[in-house]
Amino acid sequence: MSAVVAKGQRIDHLSQPKKLPDAYQEDRRSVYWLDKLPTETEGTTKFVVNKHQENLCKPKSIHNEWTGDRPTPKWEVSKAAQQAEASERVSALSQSKGCHKDFVPERPVRTQVSKAAMNASPSARIEQLAKEKTYEPLKIKESYEFDSYVWDQEISKAAKNAKCSDRLETLAEPKQFHSSFQFAKPIQWETTESSKKAIATLRIQQLARPTSRGKTENYDPYKVSSAAVHARPTPRIDELATPIPRKVRQKKTQNAAGN
Template structure:
């Protein structure tokens, strides 16, 4: 028991000890104005000197060009030509490539403004058909509906042919040319002003007409009238055989019900 208690006291004692501070621990500054080191000063040349590592100095170097076959730009666009290049003779292939491109064999160049007319064209005579086609076409005014008017574009009227002047129409054309007659019971428009006859001025309304023209009295108005209420007579009414016949659907539109 004594050994066990001593062991427990040693464990509790080790846990009760405060945590040790690591060797690299830096205590917080007591104030933001605490200066633990002096700021960098100017070097001997009056400027701040920065000491770079070897790796930074290596990365700061410019990239070296390729050493295998790379040559820089020529110092000047004018350079001397060698004697061999001056006395060289071009081969057949180089001569063929140096020639300009030939046009198409069937290509026709622009014709000049000055040309000679051959004797055949000078002595040629036109045919009768060509002379008929060369005549100017009669110009006639057409309105937006495509109807040809009698007056031309120069204000001249087309003359009527003698055959049209002496033509006689048939009996059927004369019957069609007659205007359509009005219906026997047709009545024209009534004038805005007309005279009233003496009988209408002296007429006296009968008793039934006076009753219908009288306005409805307030005592006959029903406040509890419901226009949507169906009366009992309409409920008990029976349709006649004719109405039932008219209510039947058309036979060709009647389809039998499908039974599933």
């Protein structure tokens, strides 16, 4: 009984509304937050600011040494400036920069030929170099003259009796085939006598026979046996056959699509 009474007191305590704090103030309905209501109403609101706010509201003062813009870009030159004389350093800086001692100006497009060049005569060596090079005509023969005896008369005896060195003979030899090189087999080749008389082994004859169906003549290759129908895969095969979870999508039914 005491437990029921304690439970009822706890519920009554929780059901009581929350008390407001002592410093609580209700929301002010006016936009202006005034501690006291004004005694006189003049129709306008008076703003009260402190000294720092008054200083911030003032415009920025002009500097003591500030001078305004000149009224015109032209101004009078003082007499001191008119009678001033430049120093040696200023005079030296005012002089234009001189050209280098080895500077040569560009030549004009058309140059004048001197009289000495006009009256000059070339030397014998220059005349020899100025002549164009002459070549002897090439000895071109017709195709029917390639095997003619005329070519033997034009070949010198030294060329006929010339012998090449050992190094040239070595380089002139054709490249030998590899020791394991085999030529390509012909498309058609003769069957050897041993292959013609060869007899298959018992194992080869056994493998060459077709699968025996027994006494069943009407064999249906597409018929599934009862053992294959009732066969069940192993847990490992089920695990491998299960698709990846991230690739599985729920099939949409017609009712779900209508909703």
